[in-house]
Amino acid sequence: MSSASSSERPPDDPVLDQIGPALSRLRRRAPASGKDLSRNLVLNVIADAPDEMTVGGLAAEMGVAQPVASRTVAACIEEGLLRRAASQVDGRRTVLELTEHGEAERDRFAAEQRKAFQEITAAWTPEERIQFARLLVRYGTDAAAWSKKRAASRD
Numbered sequence: 671m672s673s674a675s676s677s678e679r680p681p682d683d684p685v686l687d688q689i690g691p692a693l694s695r696l697r698r699r700a701p702a703s704g705k706d707l708s709r710n711l712v713l714n715v716i717a718d719a720p721d722e723m724t725v726g727g728l729a730a731e732m733g734v735a736q737p738v739a740s741r742t743v744a745a746c747i748e749e750g751l752l753r754r755a756a757s758q759v760d761g762r763r764t765v766l767e768l769t770e771h772g773e774a775e776r777d778r779f780a781a782e783q784r785k786a787f788q789e790i791t792a793a794w795t796p797e798e799r800i801q802f803a804r805l806l807v808r809y810g811t812d813a814a815a816w817s818k819k820r821a822a823s824r825d
Contacts, residue, residue, distance in 0.1 A: 673720055692772060701779050706779065706800060708742055709742075709745075709749075709751060709775065709779075710775075710776070710779040711732060711747060712732075712742055712743065712746055712751075712752070713746070713751060713752075713768060713775060713776045713779070714729065714776065715728055715731045715732060716728065716752065716766050716767070716768055717773075718775060718814075719731075719757055719766055721759075722757050722758070722763075722765040723766050724763060724764065724766065725739050725740050725743055725764075725766065726739075728743065728766065730821070743766060746772070749771075750769055750771045750772070751768065751771055751772035751775055752766050752767060752769060752772055753766075753767050754767075754768065755767050755809060763793060787799075787803070
């Protein structure tokens, strides 16, 4: 790398290069089993969907093949976390809905994650915790919008 290009790079560039690995570590450090991580992801995707969610939509949102999403959904239905229902928009389609048990599990996961966040950030000031939480939530919101925009441009 030339010294000219080096001087043009922002001083925080090395930390920006660590974002991907850091986000991966965040997911791996969640206080749950792999099964819980998958269920939590499915429950959150369905609950956060602005419209009705199908297995195909879930697969696309999770970035997995439809058979993988189908198996995960089947396990969640068997555990009483999800139910299949007729679409209110198109009765020929089947959509996924959270059950009361699914909502309770989602709340339990959120409580576990909050507890882990508080333990991990115990040495942070309250202001740092709140600022990081707000920025992380904002990142998640902006990432969802970005992903939706990219998907629409591919169609």
